[in-house]
């Protein structure tokens with residue numbers, strides 16, 4: 451991959467925590483559970499290392515990943531690693547989403563699951579992190595210039611992180627409401643919004659609507675997985691709801707495209723994920739092209755960097771090569787994403803300054 455896509459500052463707005471785990475960590479954790487007799491390692495290894503999966507198989511894999519990862523120390527560890535991995539490839543702003551999980555067998559509640567996530571953010575050490583509206587990260591004011599590393603004189607990277615709590619489509623209205631209430635309680639810890647995700651063939655829009663409405667009334671931002679499979683009625687209801695962003699938008703028909711374009715709702719585009727899960731049959735017919743040409747707001751994202759063996763730099767490189775876009779166009783695309791982030795104007799201003807100083811070094 452070319453150096454410039456890695457060096458370029460980037461904004462990641464659609465990354466699922468448990469889908470972004472390093473393969474090496476997942477295998478290590480699976481091996482330990484295998485030794486304890488909880489799982490059969492050789493069966494699991496095969497599933498983890500498989501590269502082509504249908505959407506249905508992806509959700510089976512997530513169930514397996516959740517067995518492997520849902521305890522405090524692991525949730526903390528994977529959060530730290532995922533943030534550090536994004537920062538290492540110059541992601542300067544990350545919205546990380548995760549589904550708060552109850553695990554009665556170890557006394558885990560949705561709240562304590564999220565406390566483990568926040569613990570992971572606090573544990574980030576290879577870069578400076580700012581994740582709450584007040585805390586400006588590692589004792590560094592948000593508007594101060596990058597800090598020189600005392601040991602080797604190099605500039606330390608800095609990343610802004612915000613959290614989105616996901617409602618899983620398997621959940622009930624009450625469970626979805628619990629997640630929204632938790633998000634409200636955790637605003638001071640960097641939770642800014644709600645995501646609706648999970649297997650798109652499971653669950654009904656009407657089940658989640660009360661919780662999503664409540665979230666919106668309370669001022670949380672909302673992004674919905676929309677049109678990952680064909681479902682006209684649901685797609686139309688989601689567009690009608692008018693969330694701040696949607697993810698995927700793969701299976702739209704003419705009328706829905708028209709509605710989307712007039713609404714100007716930004717779309718989180720996950721190229722590798724869409725191709726791997728066969729939501730889109732080949733990259734040259736991906737709707738990125740149509741939306742990009744129409745100047746519709748869009749942002750390139752990874753979805754599940756671990757599960758789909760990709761990186762955000764990889765997604766930018768793929769778009770540049772598949773659609774014949776140059777360095778400057780890709781840089782602009784990346785910078786435009788700042789407009790759609792769920793953080794305040796101060797963060798937006800600092801990110802724009804960061805991009806503008808990087809632009810000078812682009813050639």
Ligand code: 6MZ
Pocket residue numbers: 466467468469508512513547548549550616618647648649650675678723727753754
């Ligand atoms: C819909 C997806 C997804 O929340 O446990 N998730 N939902 N479509 C997708 N496209 C492939 N990829 C991931 O992260 C994993 C969870 O995120 C959702 C699923 O609910 C999955 O179980 P967390 O951190």
